[in-house]
Amino acid sequence: MLRVERLSKSYPTPQGPIPVLRGVDFTLDAGASLALTGESGSGKSTLIHLVGALDDADSGEVVLDGVALTRLPEKARAAMRRDKIGVVFQQFNLIPSLTVAENLGFQARLAGRYDPPWQQELTERLGLAALGARYPEELSGGQQQRVAIGRALAVRPKLLLADEPTGNLDEATGDNVMSLALDLVAATGCAFLMATHSERLASRLRRRVRLESGFLAQ
Amino acid sequence: MKFPGAMKFPGAMKETLWTFAALASHWRRRPGNFGMLLLGLAMATALWSGVQALNAQARNSYDAATAAISGGGARTLGSSRGGLFDQDLFVKLRRAGFNVSPVLEGSVRIGEENVRIIGVEPLSLPRRSPIAHLRSRADLIEDFFSGPGRGFASPETLRRLNLAEGAQPLTNRGRQLPPLAALAEAPPGAIVVDIGVAQHLLDRHEKLSRLILADDETLDEARLKSIAGDALRLVAANEESELDRLTDSFHLNLTAFGFLAFLVGLFIVHAAYGLAFEQRLPTLRTLRALGVAPMHLVAAMAWEIAVLTLAAGGAGVIGGYALARALLPDVARSLESLYGAQISENLALDARWWFSGLAMAGAGAVLAAASGLLKTLRLPPLSVSRPIAWRAEHHRYLRRQAALAVLALVAAACAYGFGKGLASGFAVIGLALLAAALFLPVGLAGALALGEHVARRPLARWFFADGRQEISGLSLALMALLIALAANIGVGGMVEGFRQTFGRWLDARLVAEVYFEAATPADAQDIEAWARKQSDISAILPVWRAKTRIGAWPVDVFGMTPHETYTAHFPLLDAEPNMWTDLRDQDAVLVSEQLARRLGLGVGAMIDIPTSHEDWRARVVGVFPDYGNPKGQLRIDHEKLKRYFDDASGIHYSLRAAPGATPRVIEDMQQRFDGKIARIIDQSELKALSTEVFERTFAVTTALNTLTLIVSGVALFASLLTLSEMRRARIAPVWALGATRRQLAGLEMIRVLAFAAGAAVFATPLGLFMTWCLVAIVNVAAFGWRLPFHMFPAQWLVVLLIALCAAFFAALVPLVRLARSAPTELLRVFSNER
Amino acid sequence: MKDRRSISRRSALLLALSSGGALAKGFGGLADKAPDFAVPQPGTPLVFPKDHGPHPDFRTEWWYVTANLTGADGASYGVQWTLFRHALEPNATRAGWDDRNVWMGHAAATSASEHLFAQKFARGGIGQAGVQAMPFHAFIDDWALETRDDSTGAGIERLRVSAGDRNFAYALDLAATGPIVLQGESGYSRKSETGQASYYFSQPFFTAEGSVSLHGRKMQVSGRAWMDREWSSQALGPDQKGWDWFALHLDGGAKLMLYRMRSIEAAPYLFGNWIDGGGATSLLTGEDIGLEPLETIRIANRDVPIRWRVQIKSRGLDIKTQALNPRSWMGTDPAYWEGPIRFRGSHMGEGYLEMTGY
Numbered sequence A: 001m002l003r004v005e006r007l008s009k010s011y012p013t014p015q016g017p018i019p020v021l022r023g024v025d026f027t028l029d030a031g032a033s034l035a036l037t038g039e040s041g042s043g044k045s046t047l048i049h050l051v052g053a054l055d056d057a058d059s060g061e062v063v064l065d066g067v068a069l070t071r072l073p074e075k076a077r078a079a080m081r082r083d084k085i086g087v088v089f090q091q092f093n094l095i096p097s098l099t100v101a102e103n104l105g106f107q108a109r110l111a112g113r114y115d116p117p118w119q120q121e122l123t124e125r126l127g128l129a130a131l132g133a134r135y136p137e138e139l140s141g142g143q144q145q146r147v148a149i150g151r152a153l154a155v156r157p158k159l160l161l162a163d164e165p166t167g168n169l170d171e172a173t174g175d176n177v178m179s180l181a182l183d184l185v186a187a188t189g190c191a192f193l194m195a196t197h198s199e200r201l202a203s204r205l206r207r208r209v210r211l212e213s214g215f216l217a218q
Numbered sequence B: 001m002k003f004p005g006a007m008k009f010p011g012a013m014k015e016t017l018w019t020f021a022a023l024a025s026h027w028r029r030r031p032g033n034f035g036m037l038l039l040g041l042a043m044a045t046a047l048w049s050g051v052q053a054l055n056a057q058a059r060n061s062y063d064a065a066t067a068a069i070s071g072g073g074a075r076t077l078g079s080s081r082g083g084l085f086d087q088d089l090f091v092k093l094r095r096a097g098f099n100v101s102p103v104l105e106g107s108v109r110i111g112e113e114n115v116r117i118i119g120v121e122p123l124s125l126p127r128r129s130p131i132a133h134l135r136s137r138a139d140l141i142e143d144f145f146s147g148p149g150r151g152f153a154s155p156e157t158l159r160r161l162n163l164a165e166g167a168q169p170l171t172n173r174g175r176q177l178p179p180l181a182a183l184a185e186a187p188p189g190a191i192v193v194d195i196g197v198a199q200h201l202l203d204r205h206e207k208l209s210r211l212i213l214a215d216d217e218t219l220d221e222a223r224l225k226s227i228a229g230d231a232l233r234l235v236a237a238n239e240e241s242e243l244d245r246l247t248d249s250f251h252l253n254l255t256a257f258g259f260l261a262f263l264v265g266l267f268i269v270h271a272a273y274g275l276a277f278e279q280r281l282p283t284l285r286t287l288r289a290l291g292v293a294p295m296h297l298v299a300a301m302a303w304e305i306a307v308l309t310l311a312a313g314g315a316g317v318i319g320g321y322a323l324a325r326a327l328l329p330d331v332a333r334s335l336e337s338l339y340g341a342q343i344s345e346n347l348a349l350d351a352r353w354w355f356s357g358l359a360m361a362g363a364g365a366v367l368a369a370a371s372g373l374l375k376t377l378r379l380p381p382l383s384v385s386r387p388i389a390w391r392a393e394h395h396r397y398l399r400r401q402a403a404l405a406v407l408a409l410v411a412a413a414c415a416y417g418f419g420k421g422l423a424s425g426f427a428v429i430g431l432a433l434l435a436a437a438l439f440l441p442v443g444l445a446g447a448l449a450l451g452e453h454v455a456r457r458p459l460a461r462w463f464f465a466d467g468r469q470e471i472s473g474l475s476l477a478l479m480a481l482l483i484a485l486a487a488n489i490g491v492g493g494m495v496e497g498f499r500q501t502f503g504r505w506l507d508a509r510l511v512a513e514v515y516f517e518a519a520t521p522a523d524a525q526d527i528e529a530w531a532r533k534q535s536d537i538s539a540i541l542p543v544w545r546a547k548t549r550i551g552a553w554p555v556d557v558f559g560m561t562p563h564e565t566y567t568a569h570f571p572l573l574d575a576e577p578n579m580w581t582d583l584r585d586q587d588a589v590l591v592s593e594q595l596a597r598r599l600g601l602g603v604g605a606m607i608d609i610p611t612s613h614e615d616w617r618a619r620v621v622g623v624f625p626d627y628g629n630p631k632g633q634l635r636i637d638h639e640k641l642k643r644y645f646d647d648a649s650g651i652h653y654s655l656r657a658a659p660g661a662t663p664r665v666i667e668d669m670q671q672r673f674d675g676k677i678a679r680i681i682d683q684s685e686l687k688a689l690s691t692e693v694f695e696r697t698f699a700v701t702t703a704l705n706t707l708t709l710i711v712s713g714v715a716l717f718a719s720l721l722t723l724s725e726m727r728r729a730r731i732a733p734v735w736a737l738g739a740t741r742r743q744l745a746g747l748e749m750i751r752v753l754a755f756a757a758g759a760a761v762f763a764t765p766l767g768l769f770m771t772w773c774l775v776a777i778v779n780v781a782a783f784g785w786r787l788p789f790h791m792f793p794a795q796w797l798v799v800l801l802i803a804l805c806a807a808f809f810a811a812l813v814p815l816v817r818l819a820r821s822a823p824t825e826l827l828r829v830f831s832n833e834r
Numbered sequence C: 001m002k003d004r005r006s007i008s009r010r011s012a013l014l015l016a017l018s019s020g021g022a023l024a025k026g027f028g029g030l031a032d033k034a035p036d037f038a039v040p041q042p043g044t045p046l047v048f049p050k051d052h053g054p055h056p057d058f059r060t061e062w063w064y065v066t067a068n069l070t071g072a073d074g075a076s077y078g079v080q081w082t083l084f085r086h087a088l089e090p091n092a093t094r095a096g097w098d099d100r101n102v103w104m105g106h107a108a109a110t111s112a113s114e115h116l117f118a119q120k121f122a123r124g125g126i127g128q129a130g131v132q133a134m135p136f137h138a139f140i141d142d143w144a145l146e147t148r149d150d151s152t153g154a155g156i157e158r159l160r161v162s163a164g165d166r167n168f169a170y171a172l173d174l175a176a177t178g179p180i181v182l183q184g185e186s187g188y189s190r191k192s193e194t195g196q197a198s199y200y201f202s203q204p205f206f207t208a209e210g211s212v213s214l215h216g217r218k219m220q221v222s223g224r225a226w227m228d229r230e231w232s233s234q235a236l237g238p239d240q241k242g243w244d245w246f247a248l249h250l251d252g253g254a255k256l257m258l259y260r261m262r263s264i265e266a267a268p269y270l271f272g273n274w275i276d277g278g279g280a281t282s283l284l285t286g287e288d289i290g291l292e293p294l295e296t297i298r299i300a301n302r303d304v305p306i307r308w309r310v311q312i313k314s315r316g317l318d319i320k321t322q323a324l325n326p327r328s329w330m331g332t333d334p335a336y337w338e339g340p341i342r343f344r345g346s347h348m349g350e351g352y353l354e355m356t357g358y
Helices: A044-051 A074-084 A100-111 A116-125 A141-154 A171-188 B012-029 B031-070 B087-095 B130-136 B138-145 B155-161 B195-201 B221-228 B242-289 B294-339 B351-378 B389-418 B421-454 B458-509 B521-532 B579-585 B593-599 B638-644 B662-676 B683-736 B741-783 B793-820 B823-831 C009-017 C024-031
Strands: A002-011 A018-028 A033-037 A059-064 A085-088 A159-163 A191-195 A207-212 A215-217 B076-079 B100-110 B113-120 B151-153 B180-182 B190-194 B210-213 B232-235 B514-518 B537-542 B545-550 B553-560 B588-592 B606-609 B616-624 B632-637 B652-657 B677-682 C060-071 C076-087 C101-110 C115-123 C129-132 C137-140 C143-147 C158-164 C168-176 C188-190 C197-214 C217-232 C240-250 C255-263 C269-275 C281-284 C289-299 C302-312 C317-323 C336-345 C349-355
Touching: A002 A044, A018 A033, A018 A044, A018 A059, A018 A215, A033 A044, A044 A059, A044 A159, A044 A191, A074 A085, A074 A100, A074 B294, A085 A141, A100 A116, A100 A141, A100 B012, A116 A141, A116 A171, A141 A171, A159 A171, A171 A191, B012 B031, B012 B242, B012 B294, B031 B242, B031 B294, B031 B351, B031 B683, B087 B100, B087 B210, B087 B221, B100 B195, B113 B155, B113 B195, B151 B155, B155 B180, B190 B195, B221 B232, B242 B294, B242 B351, B242 B421, B242 B458, B242 B683, B294 B351, B294 B683, B389 B421, B389 B458, B421 B458, B421 B741, B458 B683, B458 B741, B458 B793, B514 B521, B514 B662, B514 B683, B521 B537, B521 B652, B521 B662, B545 B606, B553 B593, B553 B638, B579 B588, B579 B616, B579 B632, B588 B593, B588 B606, B593 B616, B593 B632, B632 B638, B652 B662, B662 B677, B677 B683, B683 B741, B683 B793, B741 B793, C060 C168, C060 C197, C060 C336, C060 C349, C076 C129, C076 C137, C076 C143, C076 C158, C076 C197, C076 C217, C076 C336, C076 C349, C101 C129, C101 C137, C101 C158, C101 C168, C101 C197, C101 C336, C115 C129, C158 C197, C168 C217, C197 C255, C217 C240, C217 C349, C240 C302, C255 C289, C269 C289, C302 C349
Parallel strands: A033 A191, A033 A207, A085 A159, A159 A191, B113 B190, B151 B180, B553 B632, B588 B616
Antiparallel strands: A002 A018, A002 A059, A207 A215, B076 B210, B076 B232, B100 B113, B100 B210, B151 B190, B514 B652, B514 B677, B537 B652, B545 B553, B588 B632, B606 B616, C060 C076, C060 C217, C076 C101, C101 C115, C129 C137, C137 C143, C143 C158, C158 C168, C168 C197, C188 C197, C197 C217, C240 C255, C240 C349, C255 C269, C269 C281, C289 C302, C302 C317, C317 C336, C336 C349
């Protein structure tokens, strides 16, 4: 499903480029989940962005569902994001001018896969039924993150990416959101890659790897 | 596995639609911002299309004036020498089989109004002529040339003349018009009468001004020549009328102002759209992350612009229509008093005008949104935080502004150096304004850097430092304000300078106490003989006049007698030392400034003047200013006028009366001579009339100028609103550190006022430069005269106050909002960082 | 009966004018009382050449020529030339544009396949149109009916008629081979029981020679022409609808003028005049005349009879006429049918037919 090979990335600074990833390899099968841990600045977000076709690698390859992402033109990469990848960000990244219901269905509508029963199920399982007409700014952090998870899964992605999904949430809320996410991942059968600095959270996933100095330590 | 789904499913259209919906939902949450965007675009469109409507209306009227009789695009024959030709030529041509129809045009005065008289011959008028449909109304046409005849005028013309249908007014020369009838097709400002009636009213017996060729007439020029000799020439259908040429400069003036206003309006659009772009940046990023291709994003934004164009552009075009309706009477008066052109006050615009208004709105919207669209195309889905971005960005921005300013300045210098005429004058003004506007943020940034350097107290240092950050956001609004203020100073200075010059010139020119026009030359002789015997009248000075043409330019020739009235007062720009004696004893003339510039003549040059006999070669011994006259003027000795011009009027005179005796002299003359005097007017009344003409001329300019200033005030308001949104994030930390909201609002106000004052100060030299361009380049090209350059510091003060007021009111709303904002709103900055 | 005959074909034309079109009211006003205009008086002798010229005391007047021609190519042609004068007010003849006469010219040239026509309007007083008696000269713009340079007499014995437009032109020399024929009572012709009348004379004995150009194709022609002159101040009865008028050149030299006047209510009125080769006239009454339309065609949304049977019992004449060009429609203001015809039967010959009010 997902294969990452010798992935490298560095960021330019006035003092010269700083390498963040120095050749990362791993694979992830459909229905499998993988937690990516490491300290702040270890390159977790960078790896998520590269796998999510949000950024370009310096070298190496990301192959998702048989398609090599790094060789794709911008338009096809956008289509990959839209159709095959769901992303949950630390900052939720909801569209502030759309209501909860509109946000939830947005990516699915973009991808042309809006499926009302599935949408209904997601809304109920995420406990958002009463909040459909509200705007994101009227929600708590946990509620917002549940919307973000719903939006990502509504499209039935092959791969769900999450970057510190509970980073802005208190522990109890975070756990709750995490449970919902894992349930739904299991229900959809998609691959799940999550970056987190929390070992406790990481332990809830089937596999875990650690990023250190730009390399993966199993 | 291949990746086939991406292309065909979902449909690209659907994706654009959803993206559009997501983007547009922003306005649902921010109706104020949306309103500002609409308002800006609508105002820009309104001002532009309003001015275009005025121009179109005027041009339509000129065309209607020519086409009403001949039908659009008709070919006509006119006198090769200009002026009139013998009716006999018409008969000869008809008898030779030429299908031509005679026209005689001229004007008469009815009361205080000039009325164009158009004499036509309805039986031979081409079918295409709008008036020719009279032929199918036998009751009308029979009346037209039987019994007392008929005068057809548009209902509007009748209203203007304050005449009812059936009225038979007298011309000021005592000729009675036939009973008037309303006819919508009659050209504006004209009365259409039978050709014979026209010859009588205009006192042009057996004379014609042109022949209209029938639609299907194929003109055999060789035969024409064999019959008419060189007397007639074919006037091409597209040959622009004299009116078109004379009024061109006026319309270019209007267009330039309309465009200026449009640009200022675009600043508003840019500010409002810029705000929306900033606010929607996170949404744009999220959309990209969710898999919307950049092209779809841009397509959705283009949709948005299209909708905006339709809504705001539509409203703007309607507003432009209203504006044109409001200004039309002034424009019509200006054109009438300046050029004698009659403009219909029934605003009628065709579909082309509506579409071009919308197109302009669309182009403006795209232009104003261009930077946003470009950024969107290049927008990465991830925002990379760069800690040093602001400073580098700011410096790059200032450098770019300065470079562009230098570029504009060089272009302005080129336009001045290599360009010629009106267009180059406006180009110099436009480019100089642009250069100054571009440089404004650089100058302000310098001033603030200096302030930061000098300031001691921490809040003051923050004040200056933060102000520099604000510049790029406010700069567009400040540029708009600068341009509007400079235009205000520039145009105001020109108009005020002209007013003073004109006043002094009138005083010098109108020295005689009484001016009159006798009904006939014989009457004039009687009055002259009587006047010489009156003790109250110290001199009676004939000011006979004749017409000629130098090149293609109509020129009036005035006679003068060597009298103290002229020798001591007559205003001159340049003259030979013995001018007055040479004028009397030698072949010498005075030429008006317009004519001198047009012919490139200076004092000492020789000029060939077509007279009634043969060309007269004379030396230019003086150049005099002749403000407000679209025609050229020559002044020659009275005796020479009589000798060279058989058709010299013989009826125009000035009188010098003893002080205080003027009313009595006028009353005496009116009683004694009554019908022998066509018109009589005293000095003060004539001055009042002239001044009124002047005021009318600049009424529209002043109105547009004021509107531009208002628009720039709105631009400032829009920008401040934009900024106050963004500034909350900057103010919040200072607030958290212990400054009160009031204190912060006060500081913000001071900063805005300081910026506005800076713009005003900067606008002053710029405005002076603009005044100079107007008097030295534009007026010379447009009207043929150059005004002395004056400065009016009181005006600058007013402009400064206006700037401060505009800034104050523009800043008030956002600042009151800031001062009243609940602490939670400021706190949100910390909790909900973007 | 005699009174009715004098309502000539031209009056019919003026009737048609009243049905709309340019100057309708002016021309159509013929049915009005005209107290300020002169009225024809019986017993007034016509005086030539004076009466070839205009009669400004009268409201309306016309000069009318039709010609039946044969071309060098053997084909038949027809030509019409007409000049009308109409006064808008009494004493209309004044100097310059103050003149209140309106002049109208109609001209046509016809072949079997073409009928080309033109119309002109002009004001009097400025020299664009007019008529002078001696030497005779009638003109409007570049159309003229005038005394030829080689003419010696003071009358209308030798004339030249010319007209043209973009598509056609003609110029014919006319030479009289017989006398002028005074119509009615020595030129005074009554028009109705109420005493309306006109002055009327004809010259039916012209030979014609010259050229006709149709669409630039010029043809030498020769044949016969007929000229009519009439002036009056009132001409029409209020219920008159239209006319069918025949001017026929009989082989053998006699001329026949016939017409049928159609009224709105009354039965059609028939009248005629037999002119023998020497110019002697015999009036024909209704009982003697048979006029019967045989076929109509549709022209300009009207049904116009195009073939006729004509009988004069007292003369043993029974002929059927055939138009040279059935589409000889004058699309002028007003519109009417006028064109050359030929006839066979008891007599052979050619002539002109005019039909108005359809």
